[in-house]
Amino acid sequence: MPTPPRLIPLLEQFDFARRRLADRLTGPVMDSGNGTDVEVGPMTDAEYLWEPVPGCWSVRRRADGPGPRATALTGTGDWGRDTAPAPHPVPPPFTTIAWRLSHLSELLALRADHTSGTHSLTRDDYRTSGDAAGAIAEFDTAATAWRGALLATDDRALDTVGHSTYPHGSDPEDPFVDIVWWVDQELLHHGAEIALLRDLYRSRP
Secondary structure (H helix, E strand, C coil), X not given: CCCCCCCHHHHHHHHHHHHHHHHHHHCCEEECCCCCEEECCCCCHHHHCCCCCCCCECEEEHHHCXXXXXXXXECEXXXXXXXXXXXXXXXXXXXXXXXXXXXXXXHHHHHHHHHHCCXXXXXXXXXXXXXXXXXXXXXXXXXXXXXXXXXXXXXXHHCCECCCCCCCCCHHHCEHHHHHHHHHHHHHHHHHHHHHHHHHHHCCC
């Protein structure tokens, strides 16, 4: 299926942001932003789970229970991500790389399913990894699934309200092209947050 012309810049932006985050997580080099390669090491498990301030939300062993101000660990499997029902804690808890990467990967995986898959996956079905390598693999799988959903989208679908039935956003009320834009900005801003946390971890006292 030919890619709709107005989807092409959004797809290119997604590919750029995905590659930049993946390189930032794994190395051996990343794009500095001007085309210059900067050396970067792979993320370790200690860094993945690092809590830079007290009271962080993170991913945790289910047997250990949720963290401060969280009431549950979302997902399935031995590890889950701190969460609480709305209204969420104020001020929002600071979140670790593990939390942010799990959130981003879950968002991509579930939106892919609710766009071109079974339209049935929930947060209770998502399995979060307790180690860095597993989380990076989850991100790659989820990003690939979302990209596949985009490639299966025709021009008419871009204008269709509710083309994605993802239940944790405005998808059922918005044209799909707005959702594609939103996912790009989620990847860009969470990728930037994760990059900053990597810099802070490297420079910690």
